[in-house]
Amino acid sequence: MFAMKTIALFSENAREYGRQFLKGVAHYALGRPDWRLRLLSPDAIGNRRTFAGVDGIIARIIGEEYVAQLKATGLPIVDAICERNDPELIGVDNDCTEIGKMAADYFMQRGFRSFAYCGYRGTRYSEDRLAAYSTALLRAGFACAEFTAREPPTNAIFFNEEAKPPKNKLQLRKWIASLPPRTAVFCANDLRAYHVLCAAQEIGRAVPNDLAVLGVDNDELLCSYASVAISSIDPNAFGVGHAAARLMDTALSHPERPKSRPTFTVRPGRLVERTSTAVFPLDPPWFAKVLSYIETHMSSPISTTDAARAAGVSQTALQTAFHAQFGMSAGKYIRGVKMREADRLLHDGTLSVKEIAARTGFVSHPHFSRTYHDHFGHPPARQLPGRWFGSAVHEQDLDARFRKRE
Numbered sequence: 055m056f057a058m059k060t061i062a063l064f065s066e067n068a069r070e071y072g073r074q075f076l077k078g079v080a081h082y083a084l085g086r087p088d089w090r091l092r093l094l095s096p097d098a099i100g101n102r103r104t105f106a107g108v109d110g111i112i113a114r115i116i117g118e119e120y121v122a123q124l125k126a127t128g129l130p131i132v133d134a135i136c137e138r139n140d141p142e143l144i145g146v147d148n149d150c151t152e153i154g155k156m157a158a159d160y161f162m163q164r165g166f167r168s169f170a171y172c173g174y175r176g177t178r179y180s181e182d183r184l185a186a187y188s189t190a191l192l193r194a195g196f197a198c199a200e201f202t203a204r205e206p207p208t209n210a211i212f213f214n215e216e217a218k219p220p221k222n223k224l225q226l227r228k229w230i231a232s233l234p235p236r237t238a239v240f241c242a243n244d245l246r247a248y249h250v251l252c253a254a255q256e257i258g259r260a261v262p263n264d265l266a267v268l269g270v271d272n273d274e275l276l277c278s279y280a281s282v283a284i285s286s287i288d289p290n291a292f293g294v295g296h297a298a299a300r301l302m303d304t305a306l307s308h309p310e311r312p313k314s315r316p317t318f319t320v321r322p323g324r325l326v327e328r329t330s331t332a333v334f335p336l337d338p339p340w341f342a343k344v345l346s347y348i349e350t351h352m353s354s355p356i357s358t359t360d361a362a363r364a365a366g367v368s369q370t371a372l373q374t375a376f377h378a379q380f381g382m383s384a385g386k387y388i389r390g391v392k393m394r395e396a397d398r399l400l401h402d403g404t405l406s407v408k409e410i411a412a413r414t415g416f417v418s419h420p421h422f423s424r425t426y427h428d429h430f431g432h433p434p435a436r437q438l439p440g441r442w443f444g445s446a447v448h449e450q451d452l453d454a455r456f457r458k459r460e
Contacts, residue, residue, distance in 0.1 A: 078295020145317035154186025173242030236335035244269035288323030
């Protein structure tokens with residue numbers, strides 16, 4: 055008979071991120087018959103009896119007081135927010151660098167030339183997403199306007215069900231009014247995207263034709279029931295929860311405490327397009343029509359002749375426009391769009407390579423594999439369900455990295 059282990063969980067469950075995070079923890083725990091999960095509220099942290107019989111803590115908590123109280127228990131703690139670089143905590147988080155880069159690539163692919171970021175100044179994950187977003191834009195020769203008012207989130211954001219208005223609403227309106235027409239606004243999360251959407255509508259700026267808005271979290275209720283449905287990046291909260299449980303299991307198996315451990319990052323999921331970004335801000339109008347045609351005919355073997363015919367222009371005009379707008383041929387652009395979609399489908403892990411080849415318009419599986427290899431530098435390989443770690447962290451070497459002393 056094995057000894058039961060009790061794992062205390064501190065995480066909101068009113069929003070989509072929290073629910074998916076807890077599902078990821080539960081998915082891992084299902085394979086551990088010796089685990090018992092106990093979901094607790096932050097109010098219980100100050101009560102010493104809360105931790106009676108608890109063997110480990112998985113927490114999405116911010117605030118120095120809460121963290122100090124958790125550390126005082128002497129139990130292994132997996133921190134799934136990583137707001138601070140605390141060597142005593144085991145950190146696991148979204149890959150904010152990949153999220154920021156994904157947002158920049160998406161907007162540039164749609165032809166935007168004006169960019170902005172609205173987050174929470176002074177908050178680690180928001181600053182990391184801004185850094186990756188602005189760096190990717192800078193490398194392509196673009197600047198990024200930033201909303202600079204400080205508004206660090208508190209635990210209320212994680213444990214409060216209401217989408218409350220921002221504290222600095224007038225400043226936000228003024229900032230949005232200052233943005234040039236056809237600006238792509240990337241937001242730290244869906245709540246911030248909702249703030250931007252509401253403020254834009256209040257001052258008469260149309261979304262998406264004037265401002266395109268993209269969030270993070272893919273909170274389907276918030277995104278879908280907004281006055282304009284909000285596009286959002288799925289940060290893979292399920293994967294973060296699964297990784298947090300995996301790390302806790304390793305910590306319980308290896309109770310020695312190294313001086314510090316790496317923060318583990320989890321690759322984000324897909325970008326879910328909704329109305330708030332459904333625009334190609336390009337001139338002449340026929341060029342936007344071409345890009346829309348390419349996206350809506352993803353499963354067809356699109357040629358440059360097909361694209362030119364759809365727009366009603368000559369091949370010469372088509373190629374001239376692509377070189378002027380993207381610095382590449384129409385054929386290379388089409389391949390890039392198809393390869394990004396193929397990579398997304400591979401990491402979803404639900405389709406075979408052969409099925410993905412068909413979904414992206416390749417009649418030949420070997421042709422698809424060669425094209426993918428030429429584009430990414432490695433052959434396509436479907437990701438198995440349950441492999442949620444980023445490219446630098448794989449489950450097979452998780453224990454070794456966890457135990458490594460720095």
